[in-house]
Amino acid sequence: xxxxxxxxxxxxxxxxxxxxxxxxxxxxxxxxxxxxxxxxxxxxxxxxxxxxxxxxxxxxxxxxxxxxxxxxxxxxxxxxxxxxxxxxxxxxxxxxxxxxxxxxxxxxxxxxxxxxxxxxx
Amino acid sequence: xxxxxxxxxxxxxxxxxxxxxxxxxxxxxxxxxxxxxxxxxxxxxxxxxxxxxxxxxxxxxxxxxxxxxxxxxxxxxxxxxxxxxxxxxxxxxxxxxxxxxxxxxxxxxxxxxxxxxxxxxxxxxxxxxxxxxxxxxxxxxxxxxxxxxxxxxxxxxxxxxxxxxxxxxxxxxxxxxxxxxxxxxxxxxxxxxxxxxxxxxxxxxxxxxxxxxxxxxxxxxxxxx
Numbered sequence: 609x610x611x612x613x614x615x616x617x618x619x620x621x622x623x624x625x626x627x628x629x630x631x632x633x634x635x636x637x638x639x640x641x642x643x644x645x646x647x648x649x650x651x652x653x654x655x656x657x658x659x660x661x662x663x664x665x666x667x668x669x670x671x672x673x674x675x676x677x678x679x680x681x682x683x684x685x686x687x688x689x690x691x692x693x694x695x696x697x698x699x700x701x702x703x704x705x706x707x708x709x710x711x712x713x714x715x716x717x718x719x720x721x722x723x724x725x726x727x728x729x
Numbered sequence: 730x731x732x733x734x735x736x737x738x739x740x741x742x743x744x745x746x747x748x749x750x751x752x753x754x755x756x757x758x759x760x761x762x763x764x765x766x767x768x769x770x771x772x773x774x775x776x777x778x779x780x781x782x783x784x785x786x787x788x789x790x791x792x793x794x795x796x797x798x799x800x801x802x803x804x805x806x807x808x809x810x811x812x813x814x815x816x817x818x819x820x821x822x823x824x825x826x827x828x829x830x831x832x833x834x835x836x837x838x839x840x841x842x843x844x845x846x847x848x849x850x851x852x853x854x855x856x857x858x859x860x861x862x863x864x865x866x867x868x869x870x871x872x873x874x875x876x877x878x879x880x881x882x883x884x885x886x887x888x889x890x891x892x893x894x895x896x897x898x899x900x901x902x903x904x905x906x907x908x909x910x911x912x913x914x915x916x917x918x919x920x921x922x923x924x925x926x927x928x929x930x931x932x933x934x935x936x937x938x939x940x941x942x943x944x945x946x947x948x949x950x951x952x953x954x
Binding site: 610 | 735859
């Protein structure tokens with residue numbers, strides 16, 4: 609249910625943006641999602657397959673997702689490091705004072721669309 | 730036919746984030762401190778809120794927003810304890826969202842009035858996954874785990890334990906009856922969320938509640954300064 613809720617917001621934004629850009633159809637939708645957002649790819653794709661049928665503009669649009677690995681910056685020693693979902697301490701100095709730089713993204717990056725040849729740019 | 734790329738660059742949750750920003754401004758304008766209470770069903774959200782109110786009520790006027798799939802059982806309990814309470818029924822949705830909180834805050838404002846409230850506890854839907862992504866404009870999100878659920882929950886549900894600004898371990902009074910490995914629990918949290926303070930409590934028996942409430946009072950005062 610979580611993924612369906614997320615994707616219904618995506619579908620609304622995509623249709624609105626496509627319409628503003630004068631699209632005849634949406635070819636693909638690009639998302640950026642951090643590993644720490646706990647989103648399941650299969651559920652996301654399934655939700656999109658259901659929701660894309662709600663508007664003729666999106667009914668053939670593919671969903672493409674870039675998953676982002678978490679990175680943090682250590683406030684104590686300045687070390688920048690990649691990590692998994694469980695280990696947020698600085699591996700260099702052991703400090704707990706770290707700042708997450710990436711890994712929680714839930715972003716709509718953009719869409720590829722098809723427009724009529726005479727559409728304004 | 731021509732193909733082109735349209736950049737959008739917005740959050741998938743932009744609508745909720747806009748609402749959360751509005752809520753945060755509204756809470757700040759009325760000097761209301763808001764605590765989003767997260768846990769699985771049955772770990773003691775309601776009894777923890779009641780026991781916290783018992784210790785804070787001489788200093789702060791508390792109110793509650795209750796989120797449940799169905800029923801008004803919790804709101805009735807809160808009102809019986811003298812707390813202004815608004816019930817939200819999500820009808821199946823597994824978390825609370827900003828628009829629901831806006832309506833509940835309107836109801837509190839129309840009732841006792843926001844200026845007569847110092848602290849709002851939002852009792853979220855019992856769920857360890859979905860509520861994490863939905864900012865409700867709160868000052869603090871707390872996670873309550875109860876001893877019978879087991880020490881492995883932070884390993885299984887890292888997101889919510891990482892998200893919380895304070896971690897309460899409830900029902901410590903029954904710990905001897907359960908095989909809860911405190912050092913394993915703490916070891917995972919040391920890596921997962923080393924900065925959030927941890928409190929071992931029994932909401933119904935009172936263990937540890939004074940320490941938790943003293944810390945919470947400090948946070949409320951700091952937000953007002």
